[in-house]
Amino acid sequence: MSRAASTGERRRLAEAMPLAPALILLLLVYVGPVLWFLASSFVGNDGSIGLHNYVRLFGSATYVTTIGTTLKLAGATTLLCVLAGYPVAYLMATTRAGSSLILLVVLPFWTSYLVRTFAWIILLGRNGTINSTLISLGLIERPLELSYNFFAVVTAMTHAMLPLAILTMLSTMQNIGAHYGRAASTLGARGAQSFLRVYLPLSMPGVAAAALMVFIICLGFFVNPALLGSRRETVITQIMIDQLSTSLDWGFAGAACVLMLAVSLAIVALYQSLFGMTAVTGMETGRSQSSLRKSISRGALRLAGGLGQGLSGTGRRIEAAMGAIGLRPRSGGLRGPLALLVGLIVAFLLVPVLFLIPVSFTTSSFMRWPPEFFTLRWYQTYLLHPIWVSAILRSLLVGLGAAIIATTVGTPAAFALVRRRVPGKPALMSFIIVPMILPHMVLAIALFSLYAQIGLVGSAFGLVIAHAVLAIPLVVITVSSVLRNYDQRLDQAASVMGARPPRVFRTVTLPLIGTGMISAFIFSFISSFDELTVSLFVTGGLTATLPKQMWEDAINQVSPGLAAVSTAILVGLTVILLAVALYQRRAGSTAIELRG
Amino acid sequence: MTSLPAKADAGSGDAAPAKLSVAGVEKRYGSVVALAPTDLEVRSGEFLTLLGPSGSGKTTLLMTIAGLALPDGGRIVIDGRDTTYTPVYDRDIGMVFQNYALFPHLDIFENVAFSLRVRGLAEVEITRRTHEALSLVQLDHLAQRFPKELSGGQQQRIAIARAIVYQPSIILMDEPLGALDKRLREQMQIEIKRLHRQLGVTIIYVTHDQEEALSMSDRICLMNNGGIVQLGQPAELYFAPRSLFAANFLGEANILTAQPGPGPGIASAAGTSLRFDGSPSAGGETISLLIRPECFSLGMGDGTANRLSGRLADITMLGPMTRLDVVCADGTVLIAKIPTGRAVTELVAGCEINLNCSRQDVILVGGDT
Ligand SMILES: Nc1ncnc2c1ncn2[C@@H]1O[C@H](COP(=O)(O)OP(=O)(O)OP(=O)(O)O)[C@@H](O)[C@H]1O
Ligand SMILES: [Mg+2]
Numbered sequence: 001m002s003r004a005a006s007t008g009e010r011r012r013l014a015e016a017m018p019l020a021p022a023l024i025l026l027l028l029v030y031v032g033p034v035l036w037f038l039a040s041s042f043v044g045n046d047g048s049i050g051l052h053n054y055v056r057l058f059g060s061a062t063y064v065t066t067i068g069t070t071l072k073l074a075g076a077t078t079l080l081c082v083l084a085g086y087p088v089a090y091l092m093a094t095t096r097a098g099s100s101l102i103l104l105v106v107l108p109f110w111t112s113y114l115v116r117t118f119a120w121i122i123l124l125g126r127n128g129t130i131n132s133t134l135i136s137l138g139l140i141e142r143p144l145e146l147s148y149n150f151f152a153v154v155t156a157m158t159h160a161m162l163p164l165a166i167l168t169m170l171s172t173m174q175n176i177g178a179h180y181g182r183a184a185s186t187l188g189a190r191g192a193q194s195f196l197r198v199y200l201p202l203s204m205p206g207v208a209a210a211a212l213m214v215f216i217i218c219l220g221f222f223v224n225p226a227l228l229g230s231r232r233e234t235v236i237t238q239i240m241i242d243q244l245s246t247s248l249d250w251g252f253a254g255a256a257c258v259l260m261l262a263v264s265l266a267i268v269a270l271y272q273s274l275f276g277m278t279a280v281t282g283m284e285t286g287r288s289q290s291s292l293r294k295s296i297s298r299g300a301l302r303l304a305g306g307l308g309q310g311l312s313g314t315g316r317r318i319e320a321a322m323g324a325i326g327l328r329p330r331s332g333g334l335r336g337p338l339a340l341l342v343g344l345i346v347a348f349l350l351v352p353v354l355f356l357i358p359v360s361f362t363t364s365s366f367m368r369w370p371p372e373f374f375t376l377r378w379y380q381t382y383l384l385h386p387i388w389v390s391a392i393l394r395s396l397l398v399g400l401g402a403a404i405i406a407t408t409v410g411t412p413a414a415f416a417l418v419r420r421r422v423p424g425k426p427a428l429m430s431f432i433i434v435p436m437i438l439p440h441m442v443l444a445i446a447l448f449s450l451y452a453q454i455g456l457v458g459s460a461f462g463l464v465i466a467h468a469v470l471a472i473p474l475v476v477i478t479v480s481s482v483l484r485n486y487d488q489r490l491d492q493a494a495s496v497m498g499a500r501p502p503r504v505f506r507t508v509t510l511p512l513i514g515t516g517m518i519s520a521f522i523f524s525f526i527s528s529f530d531e532l533t534v535s536l537f538v539t540g541g542l543t544a545t546l547p548k549q550m551w552e553d554a555i556n557q558v559s560p561g562l563a564a565v566s567t568a569i570l571v572g573l574t575v576i577l578l579a580v581a582l583y584q585r586r587a588g589s590t591a592i593e594l595r596g
Numbered sequence: 597m598t599s600l601p602a603k604a605d606a607g608s609g610d611a612a613p614a615k616l617s618v619a620g621v622e623k624r625y626g627s628v629v630a631l632a633p634t635d636l637e638v639r640s641g642e643f644l645t646l647l648g649p650s651g652s653g654k655t656t657l658l659m660t661i662a663g664l665a666l667p668d669g670g671r672i673v674i675d676g677r678d679t680t681y682t683p684v685y686d687r688d689i690g691m692v693f694q695n696y697a698l699f700p701h702l703d704i705f706e707n708v709a710f711s712l713r714v715r716g717l718a719e720v721e722i723t724r725r726t727h728e729a730l731s732l733v734q735l736d737h738l739a740q741r742f743p744k745e746l747s748g749g750q751q752q753r754i755a756i757a758r759a760i761v762y763q764p765s766i767i768l769m770d771e772p773l774g775a776l777d778k779r780l781r782e783q784m785q786i787e788i789k790r791l792h793r794q795l796g797v798t799i800i801y802v803t804h805d806q807e808e809a810l811s812m813s814d815r816i817c818l819m820n821n822g823g824i825v826q827l828g829q830p831a832e833l834y835f836a837p838r839s840l841f842a843a844n845f846l847g848e849a850n851i852l853t854a855q856p857g858p859g860p861g862i863a864s865a866a867g868t869s870l871r872f873d874g875s876p877s878a879g880g881e882t883i884s885l886l887i888r889p890e891c892f893s894l895g896m897g898d899g900t901a902n903r904l905s906g907r908l909a910d911i912t913m914l915g916p917m918t919r920l921d922v923v924c925a926d927g928t929v930l931i932a933k934i935p936t937g938r939a940v941t942e943l944v945a946g947c948e949i950n951l952n953c954s955r956q957d958v959i960l961v962g963g964d965t
Contacts, residue, residue: 487695487697489693489695489697490697490699490700492662492664492684492691492693492697493691493693493697493699493758494699494710494714495664495683495684495685496662496664496684496685496687496689496690496691497685497690497710497711497714497758497762498685498686498711498714498715498762499685499710499711499714500683500685503714507710508699511701512699512700512701
């Protein structure tokens with residue numbers, strides 16, 4: 001009996017083995033350093049143990065204001081992202097034309113947020129696009145103060161986070177089959193009713209997931225506040241960077257870090273008790289719902305239903321009136337305005353970045369509008385300068401390394417999580433995605449402190465490992481979502497027909513999930529290529545990655561050279577993403593030659 | 597549920613070798629018993645149907661036979677070889693999945709050719725046999741299409757072609773016609789039977805449609821609650837059900853609760869005394885008697901037959917048969933199906949009628965009450 005039990009346990013352990021590399025990496029490079037570092041927040045400057053750092057943090061009015069500003073910026077951005085993102089995601093999920101928009105959202109999603117911030121500097125600056133246009137049109141006489149205020153920071157942050165919000169909501173909405181809507185309408189619910197009673201409640205987990213991700217990531221933002229904000233928009237991460245670069249005050253940074261973590265974890269916990277992690281991880285976590293969640297969703301349903309009742313009553317009267325004057329109500333009469341709105345939002349996503357391109361050819365030494373043409377000087381002085389060349393090369397290599405590690409470690413983990421009978425799956429999944437949901441700043445500082453002690457600061461290896469850990473959640477989520485949609489009976493069919501496991505994998509599984517793995521690899525690469533926070537710390541003072549080089553250049557002076565670099569990045573990225581999209585389309589529609 | 601797993605091969609005295617034998621196989625998912633210890637023998641070339649309500653363990657039994665689920669106990673022997681733990685790919689089994697499971701990235705030809713490629717056959721041979729299999733299901737002209745470009749019925753046939761192309765000696769089918777409409781289903785039933793005769797393979801077929809089971813099978817294995825309730829030829833299950841569950845699951849049934857006696861082979865029910873074959877195991881208790889609706893005839897009978905009288909409550913013409921709902925004096929409701937004819941059309945609801953049935957048509961249901 002006990003033997004049977006122990007073999008049973010052994011089998012379960014063996015089932016979980018593919019998870020081991022990912023978990024070990026996470027423990028060593030994420031959890032361990034972060035916990036260690038957080039513990040240091042309880043050690044004062046003089047080495048005594050206590051809450052000194054917290055007293056300092058909450059004792060100073062400046063810091064408390066900073067915390068307030070951080071929360072306010074994150075909250076405003078989240079609200080805007082959800083409001084603007086929902087119609088876009090809805091249109092993409094429900095119409096064929098909408099689904100072709102996906103590339104237009106994915107493109108800005110993967111565009112470096114430094115690049116996107118630079119775009120806003122051009123647009124909103126005193127001599128920026130908007131001001132010059134308005135002046136030349138004679139609408140205003142003196143330039144408006146568009147930048148260095150709350151508005152500018154929130155606009156740029158919304159621009160940065162909107163694609164993430166859209167894609168998160170989209171992934172939930174895509175799982176809401178059109179048949180629900182049809183079923184609702186056969187049950188007598190008209191447009192607004194069907195939307196508010198069926199679609200909205202079903203899409204809520206996605207909305208909440210988007211809000212969660214946006215809010216938490218915003219807590220760690222510092223690029224936009226630093227480049228587009230005034231002193232009043234100073235956020236907590238800026239204070240942390242300051243403290244560390246001027247006084248190496250670890251304890252204080254640790255306390256700020258704990259605060260950030262506590263807020264993030266509280267939000268995650270709230271979210272999880274309301275919705276479960278399904279919409280974030282894509283992993284079904286079982287049917288059990290907390291009573292809080294049940295009562296809230298019941299209340300929300302009733303509210304939405306009542307609203308729907310009212311709206312559809314109005315709709316019915318309008319239809320009746322239209323019928324009376326001989327107009328036939330078209331189904332989807334709201335599509336036109338909706339498409340227009342979505343068009344505007346997508347333009348907001350795409351267009352600002354385009355203004356960087358002409359500026360990169362300006363002969364002026366400032367990022368100013370309109371650009372004065374034409375010189376390639378910026379490309380020469382920046383892209384060919386040894387510092388920039390080495391930064392670019394370093395970023396490429398680090399990105400490749402991180403993507404390789406993340407894909408090789410994350411893919412087996414995804415397989416185990418989806419296919420194997422591993423105990424505690426939801427918890428494991430939540431654990432694996434921790435690096436994605438918590439602000440990068442937490443890892444950045446923790447690793448900096450660890451690397452400083454073991455002499456890894458400034459090493460490419462240290463950076464690759466750090467970026468790999470950040471990319472593992474991307475790989476696990478991407479690959480497991482493909483695996484979940486994968487009908488395992490295909491594998492069973494293949495093995496019944498005599499194919500051994502390696503062959504099943506090679507001829508059936510891999511061709512069907514291959515696009516998912518390639519996407520995961522490319523996403524990992526881009527996320528590393530674009531990563532600033534962690535690089536800022538663990539590369540030390542001298543070696544730089546491309547984003548770090550751009551950042552340091554930008555805080556000195558925003559010159560058109562940055563527009564040149566940005567343009568180069570844009571072009572490279574667009575090429576990569578178009579290639580991926582083309583490849584996926586081809587792989588989706590035609591057979592892959594798999595003979596023999 | 598009956599506690600005794602039905603013994604396979606009961607009384608049919610056929611000496612054909614056992615193709616597949618399942619001995620004491622069981623499967624649990626946590627605390628759920630998906631399959632209680634089960635014994636089953638399938639003869640070579642037989643068409644055996646696993647029939648039972650949803651959740652009765654049909655798929656589970658099929659999966660353990662295929663090797664797609666490992667049993668928690670028991671043995672599976674194919675052709676005298678213990679294959680309990682043989683990997684799926686070495687079992688010489690073909691399988692048709694409920695949703696067909698055609699490979700979406702391969703065209704029809706490659707789907708069917710898959711097993712041949714795995715076995716490393718020569719290209720010429722692959723082409724020949726693939727086209728042969730496709731011709732058998734009359735879809736050779738669709739070889740270049742992709743699965744999603746086919747109708748449900750066509751995909752179904754391709755799934756069958758794919759399962760037979762490498763000539764496995766056992767083919768498992770899990771509700772292969774579940775997704776098809778009635779007409780197409782009947783057409784495919786005929787086609788599957790034709791293939792079965794033509795190829796001489798052993799087929800284990802899962803369905804929860806009792807008509808399908810009755811019309812296609814050599815033997816039916818009736819399952820309930822994760823165990824075999826009864827195993828036998830369709831007529832056996834239909835006319836000699838061993839339990840009320842079996843009696844009710846196959847076809848329509850009049851079940852009469854009766855007091856045995858006086859004397860052997862006699863019992864009183866529905867306000868009259870009925871004669872039947874066989875004798876109940878223990879005296880004194882009530883017994884259940886089964887009369888199939890189509891076993892009744894109208895009129896006075898020949899005196900040796902059982903006669904039940906009552907008031908005709910309802911009459912429904914079903915086509916070749918007419919259904920009569922008769923309420924006996926003691927309130928028992930009987931359903932009778934009589935060939936539609938002049939004698940029947942003259943009846944009107946409310947009149948008193950007599951229903952006759954022979955002693956052999958009154959069946960003692962052995963088992964649970
Ligand atoms: N993977 C599983 N985990 C837990 N329980 C399972 C699993 N697979 C089957 N079961 C349970 O085992 C029992 C038998 O299931 P099985 O699929 O064999 O039924 P079935 O006879 O094929 O039913 P149906 O006609 O609906 O297909 C059911 O109670 C089912 O809930
Ligand atoms: Mg089943």
